[in-house]
Amino acid sequence: MIENLVIVESPAKAKTIEKFLGSDFMVKSCFGHVRDLSKKNFGIEIENNYSPQYIITEDKKKIVGELRKLVKESTVVWLATDEDREGEAIAWHLSEILKLPAENTKRIVFHEITKDAIRKAVDNPRGINKDLVNAQQARRILDRLVGFELSPVLWKKIQPKLSAGRVQSVAVRLLVEREREVLHFKPESKFKVYGTFSFSDNNGKKGELKAEIPDRFPGPDEAKEFLNLCKDADFKVVDITTKPSRKSPAPPFTTSTLQQEASKKLGFSVSQTMSVAQKLYEAGFITYMRTDSFNLSGLALASARKTIIEKFGEKYAKTRKYKTKVKGAQEAHEAVRPTYFQNNTINGNHSEQRLYELIWKRTIASQMSEAQLEKTTVTIDVPNSDKKFIASGEVIKFDGFLKIYMESGNDKSDDSAKGLLPPVSAGQSLNYETISANERFSTSPPRYTEASLVKKLEELGIGRPSTYAPTISTIQQRGYVLKEDRPGFNRTVRIISISEGKLEEKTKTETAGTEKKKLFPKDIGMVVNDFLLEHFRDVLDYNFTASVEKEFDEIAAGKLDWTEMIDNFYKPFHVKVEKSLADSIKKTGERQLGKDPETGKPVTVKIGKYGPMVQLGDSNKDEKPRFASLMKGQIIETITLEEALELFKLPRTIGDFEGKDLVIGVGRYGPYLRHDGKFFSLMKGTDDPMTIIKSRAIELIDENRKIENKRVIKNFSADPDMKVLSGRYGPYISYKKKNFRIPRKKDPESLTYDDCMKIIEEGQKKERQKAKGKRQK
DNA sequence: CAGTGAGCGAGCTTCCGCTTGACTT
Numbered sequence: 001m002i003e004n005l006v007i008v009e010s011p012a013k014a015k016t017i018e019k020f021l022g023s024d025f026m027v028k029s030c031f032g033h034v035r036d037l038s039k040k041n042f043g044i045e046i047e048n049n050y051s052p053q054y055i056i057t058e059d060k061k062k063i064v065g066e067l068r069k070l071v072k073e074s075t076v077v078w079l080a081t082d083e084d085r086e087g088e089a090i091a092w093h094l095s096e097i098l099k100l101p102a103e104n105t106k107r108i109v110f111h112e113i114t115k116d117a118i119r120k121a122v123d124n125p126r127g128i129n130k131d132l133v134n135a136q137q138a139r140r141i142l143d144r145l146v147g148f149e150l151s152p153v154l155w156k157k158i159q160p161k162l163s164a165g166r167v168q169s170v171a172v173r174l175l176v177e178r179e180r181e182v183l184h185f186k187p188e189s190k191f192k193v194y195g196t197f198s199f200s201d202n203n204g205k206k207g208e209l210k211a212e213i214p215d216r217f218p219g220p221d222e223a224k225e226f227l228n229l230c231k232d233a234d235f236k237v238v239d240i241t242t243k244p245s246r247k248s249p250a251p252p253f254t255t256s257t258l259q260q261e262a263s264k265k266l267g268f269s270v271s272q273t274m275s276v277a278q279k280l281y282e283a284g285f286i287t288y289m290r291t292d293s294f295n296l297s298g299l300a301l302a303s304a305r306k307t308i309i310e311k312f313g314e315k316y317a318k319t320r321k322y323k324t325k326v327k328g329a330q331e332a333h334e335a336v337r338p339t340y341f342q343n344n345t346i347n348g349n350h351s352e353q354r355l356y357e358l359i360w361k362r363t364i365a366s367q368m369s370e371a372q373l374e375k376t377t378v379t380i381d382v383p384n385s386d387k388k389f390i391a392s393g394e395v396i397k398f399d400g401f402l403k404i405y406m407e408s409g410n411d412k413s414d415d416s417a418k419g420l421l422p423p424v425s426a427g428q429s430l431n432y433e434t435i436s437a438n439e440r441f442s443t444s445p446p447r448y449t450e451a452s453l454v455k456k457l458e459e460l461g462i463g464r465p466s467t468y469a470p471t472i473s474t475i476q477q478r479g480y481v482l483k484e485d486r487p488g489f490n491r492t493v494r495i496i497s498i499s500e501g502k503l504e505e506k507t508k509t510e511t512a513g514t515e516k517k518k519l520f521p522k523d524i525g526m527v528v529n530d531f532l533l534e535h536f537r538d539v540l541d542y543n544f545t546a547s548v549e550k551e552f553d554e555i556a557a558g559k560l561d562w563t564e565m566i567d568n569f570y571k572p573f574h575v576k577v578e579k580s581l582a583d584s585i586k587k588t589g590e591r592q593l594g595k596d597p598e599t600g601k602p603v604t605v606k607i608g609k610y611g612p613m614v615q616l617g618d619s620n621k622d623e624k625p626r627f628a629s630l631m632k633g634q635i636i637e638t639i640t641l642e643e644a645l646e647l648f649k650l651p652r653t654i655g656d657f658e659g660k661d662l663v664i665g666v667g668r669y670g671p672y673l674r675h676d677g678k679f680f681s682l683m684k685g686t687d688d689p690m691t692i693i694k695s696r697a698i699e700l701i702d703e704n705r706k707i708e709n710k711r712v713i714k715n716f717s718a719d720p721d722m723k724v725l726s727g728r729y730g731p732y733i734s735y736k737k738k739n740f741r742i743p744r745k746k747d748p749e750s751l752t753y754d755d756c757m758k759i760i761e762e763g764q765k766k767e768r769q770k771a772k773g774k775r776q777k
Numbered sequence: 778c779a780g781t782g783a784g785c786g787a788g789c790t791t792c793c794g795c796t797t798g799a800c801t802t
Contacts (some may be wrong), residue, residue, distance in 0.1 A: 009796060032796025039791090059797090084790085086795055140793070145793020155790070165792045278797085392799060466794055474792095609782055618784095628780050651780090667780030725802035739802055 005074035020115045035093045071098045083109035089136035092128050112297035112334045133557035149577050149765035156586050167463045172480045175521045178531040185444035190216035191223035197430040202311035207422040211391035223437035227498050235430040239379040246472050247371040250321035251294040252335035252363045255465035255476035256458045264408035270450045271469045276355045285346050290465040293331035294322035305366040307341040318369045327461030327550045337363040365405035372398040393421035410727050436497030454741045480525030488514035492587040523612045523636045527589040535580040547687040581589040593640040601646050605636050614644040655694035662697045664689050716753045
């Protein structure tokens with residue numbers, strides 16, 4: 001007999017809690033949601049007042065079975081799922097499927113895993129809050145209705161397997177709109193003036209001072225006019241002011257800020273951050289990593305303080321509590337923090353150590369004193385002009401939290417001089433060494449990175465800590481978005497300068513627009529976005545989630561009936577769905593580019609069966625039109641007639657090798673070289689299909705053959721189909737186009753043909769079992 | 778993965794949010 005059975009969501013949490021509770025408590029985890037809407041017929045009986053049809057999820061059947069057995073042997077069951085809408089719903093689903101009687105069931109909550117918090121929770125049990133559960137059901141049903149009605153519209157109007165949803169479609173919209181801002185942006189240039197001055201102080205000591213004019217000059221003429229004015233001017237320091245300033249530390253990490261900083265400081269993708277954090281959590285090094293709360297437990301605050309005093313001294317410690325400003329935050333957990341502050345490093349692989357140290361520093365810094373700075377501004381008068389040169393410097397008087405952590409700034413680089421200024425005094429005369437006016441171009445708003453998109457979504461209250469990473473990967477999987485690097489372009493900038501009374505004009509080249517790991521919307525993303533905006537603008541509205549969240553809150557407060565809320569949304573929504581289906585024209589994003597000067601045939605661009613393509617000729621006329629895929633980086637929206645005509649020059653033969661043609665083309669997976677029936681991908685960045693030459697093509701073939709040979713660990717003369725190869729995930733057997741894992745114990749070098757056959761039979765047996773399992777779903 | 782772009786049609790795709798492993802070539 002089990003006296004008390006406690007059910008929590010996470011197994012790692014179960015382990016910790018079990019230690020805090022006495023031996024008469026057994027703690028089990030249910031691994032999150034155990035039931036979900038059936039996928040058949042929406043899982044909702046719309047006609048029956050939106051009655052939800054729940055089924056136990058395939059991957060939870062086993063754990064539910066175990067829980068059912070344990071419940072039978074237990075006296076009291078404690079539902080200790082998270083203290084938020086989803087957690088309450090999980091508790092309710094558990095009570096339903098485990099048929100828990102109210103009198104022997106207690107609902108408890110805690111949002112920090114400390115002995116005190118858990119004891120306190122056990123002393124204050126309550127029942128399940130059905131209003132909160134209904135708010136969750138409304139959320140779930142709304143998302144299902146939106147997702148499962150919109151997606152099929154896209155299958156019919158654009159292409160199969162596409163998807164739309166309350167969260168992902170807004171994420172794509174943000175990217176598409178930003179991309180268009182970038183594409184339409186016309187950089188303007190102005191001239192920024194910098195001066196380097198020299199002086200000798202009262203003791204005859206020489207010094208140098210760099211300063212700049214805060215406002216910019218609209219053009220070269222204005223800049224020149226100003227420089228001419230400076231040529232013979234006597235410069236003088238007219239004012240020196242020093243002002244104290246303070247800097248406060250950033251709050252401890254939430255999921256989204258952890259993703260942002262890990263991206264900026266460590267170069268991690270959001271999913272990488274989450275999987276490394278998961279490892280740290282399971283090892284007991286950090287608290288739960290999916291959270292929207294800045295909160296630290298009392299114990300954590302005290303422990304951080306102790307660590308800071310030990311390491312840095314009393315004056316570095318300052319206990320701080322942070323409040324969330326995020327819309328819709330549910331704060332069921334603590335902030336992401338180290339479990340033991342005394343450990344500033346941990347054992348683990350390189351990524352784990354780096355992420356841990358980042359978390360440790362950020363959390364510790366959040367409990368440290370503010371930095372005290374002194375900002376000095378020197379103003380230099382320009383005779384006969386209302387412009388003034390300004391030099392500014394900043395000195396740290398007390399480092400405080402800056403001792404260990406500095407939050408990453410924005411992408412914009414701060415080019416004003418920082419640091420200590422030389423000792424000048426008011427009234428001091430200055431001579432200029434050089435004064436130069438540099439042409440500066442304005443920049444478009446930046447494209448999103450994965451992490452900056454998460455930040456934006458969080459600001460809009462869209463998505464949850466557990467879904468940021470999956471959402472980012474969904475929009476990439478659907479082909480709406482591509483994460484990649486793009487090289488910049490060179491441009492000429494003008495520099496006008498004076499030195500020793502002589503005016504000089506030069507130019508120099510700079511690279512602009514270089515992008516690293518940025519999200520680019522693809523054509524299909526743009527077409528889907530435009531279609532959804534045309535017909536379902538309200539769902540794509542940036543405030544849609546915020547406004548339905550308000551209603552969910554009312555449901556949770558018992559002031560609104562959930563079926564009424566859903567009905568108010570669904571009735572008009574469904575009408576729009578029907579309307580959008582009414583005209584049967586497919587959306588392809590087609591654009592007319594003009595006429596081919598040689599043949600006079602029309603050139604168009606659109607999304608075809610296999611992606612974006614250009615077409616030469618009319619498909620309704622007798623002659624079959626020519627087709628060609630767009631190249632990487634080209635999009636329907638911006639491709640020109642000239643670029644399109646270039647594409648029709650492929651495929652082309654560039655010579656022969658070993659008696660066979662070398663053919664260059666662009667296919668489904670990018671530019672390729674075809675030789676003797678084999679395909680070789682061209683190297684991106686280095687090989688251009690339009691200009692590649694024969695010798696380079698042969699080089700590619702040679703390289704490929706070498707790699708191919710290296711991959712082979714073993715082959716068998718008896719059967720050329722059987723090979724032991726070394727791949728990304730270690731050695732494996734390849735047999736008749738199928739791959740099989742080699743059991744860990746076996747040495748791949750010494751496998752015999754019969755050994756391989758045996759492994760293959762085992763593998764096929766497993767595969768059959770898996771297929772069987774899938775059919776039962 | 779495969780390097781195309783005829784047309785037909787059966788059967789499938791899809792949401793968000795809560796959790797981990799299983800699995801990949």
